[in-house]
Amino acid sequence: MTYNDKVIHVTRSRRPQVVVIGGGTGLPVVLNALKEQNAEISAIVTVSDDGGSSGSIRNFINVVPPGDIRNVLVSLSEISQEEKDVFQYRFDSSDSFFSGHAIGNLIIAALNEMHGNIFDAVQALSKMMRVDGHVYPASNEPLTLNAEFVDGSIQAGEKEITDKDKRIKRVWVTNTKSKSEPEAVPPVLAAINNADAVVLGPGSLFTSILPNLMIPNLGEAVRKTSAEVIYICNIMTQKGETDHFSDCEHVKVINEHLGGHYINTTLVNGAKIDMSKFNPNDYDAYLEPVKNDYQGLREQGSRVITADFIDQRSGLVFHDGKKVAKEIINLAFAAMARRKD
Template sequence: MFSENKIIRVIKRRRPRVVVIGGGTGLPVILKALKKQDAEITAIVTVSDDGGSSGVIRNYINVVPPGDIRNVLVSLSELPDDEKKIFQYRFDSKDAFFSGHAIGNLIIAALSEMQGNIFDAVQTLSAMMKVDGHVYPSANEPLTLNAEFMDGSKAKGEVEITSQHKQIKRVWVTADDTPKAPDAVIDAIMGADAIVLGPGSLFTSILPNLMIPNVGEAMRQTKAETIYVCNIMTQAGETVGLTDADHVRIINQHLGGNYIDTALINGAKIDMTKFHPEDYDEYLMPVKNDFEGLKAQDCRVIMDDFTDQRNGLVFHDGDKVANEIIDLALQEMFKRK
């Protein structure tokens, strides 16, 4: 831990650059908390989702699925809450054509057609929504997620993969052409002080981004502190039975080396009495700690009560996680100085 005076001197020079990579519902929680900090935030968002409203829009007009991007834009927007609620509003079941679609998803899809690509559309929308930071789709075209399971079988598409309820061995992404991230994505990774992976679905929200060839190469070359925010609970169809060390090992194996510098893991007891017993075997089980497994991968461990437990659900405490991320980013800035 650095002294307050040293940290203040670093902050006066420039804000720490924090890049958060992922998708799903966990990402906005961390981004909202980081937004309260004095940091330059870049969110790199997965584009392989094929479920829900995003999947329907993707199938109809072949654009990058907009759902995760929509949630990230809202989390970093400086617009009043009432205006952000409009962007998040979903049509109800009485609307036969629009049922289940979020207005924001339709706006992103329309802008993508108008601009000719998703990246420029998101930059335009970021300006309109007064986004504090940068939001970059990890690719400019929809990606298809592929998986091989431990039994040797394979599946294609996020929904199809997770519905198999098999242990996943590896994943990769495909597209009409070789998948490639925009230059801004690579520049953000290479210029970051800290890169944050997660929280989020290991195989369907985090790894799809890293499997884009130039993103994976940038992750191997960057000098940034690479931080993994480990999920608190296991996830059906993806991480049943995996420890925190297993999560880190799988990311490292996909990148081809020990590239996770620090893991933020939960040390608080989860009150399982609030969950239904029939869920215990798969979905709602706490991720077990394996300190020796993490140490063997040269991974520093920061353990704390990172939970926000309410209404029978478990979330990450965004503020606690963000504080650790900023501290690590400042340490990296100071080392470079």
């Protein structure tokens, strides 16, 4: 397969180059805010999701799960809000196929068939949606997430892993349709190599962040990059993944999977969360605020930046994208200055 030279060649500019790696609902929040900060953004998106509309489409045709890619495209798009709403619309129909499907997922699947691979499909759709930045699937092939639990048992499949509700020891990815080793395409590696800041998260530790880093050549690119590697620690622990984890335990798991101390800076929330605002029926997947362990983070070789990073105005709790983005941009500019020295 060949790739457009304009895509592979990542040029430096006056704008800080920020690579964000992950998936899930937290990623678009940060990307939206970074876009407002005028960063040159490359989003590397997880392709191992096997639930909901994405999983259903994946079961019908050989395509990576499109859900996270769809949300990231919208977050960086310059099209009108009405056009975004159409792209995000989910069918509320009794039809056995269309019910629950997002229009954007179907468009991504169609473009995948037209172009013959998901990478070229996403680049074509990025152009149509006037995306400010780059959106790269972490792999050009659908991947299956595998986990070994502390008790020694093994499970495949993202949903199946979290449904086990057991302590996870380690995860890895395999190609869903072949026995070849998973790999990231050259533009992904080039973006990481040329970045001023590489951001991990926010998102589910074992199912949104680590699946990307477990792609061998992508993980190696993160280990070798001279960029500032930043982890945005989750605000709440997650049932079936990070029950009762501290911020240090999140970072320790990432470092153990990468094989060394590779997180340069961790952004952690230091503000008190009003648990009385939670609706247990809406938030039953989350258990408690992530505990702070600043000493443990420093022992992991990570600088710690703590602040009020939460937005709980809706009653739920999310990262305040603007506050997080400002910290990322400051760290990216500092990395740019070090490179010039």
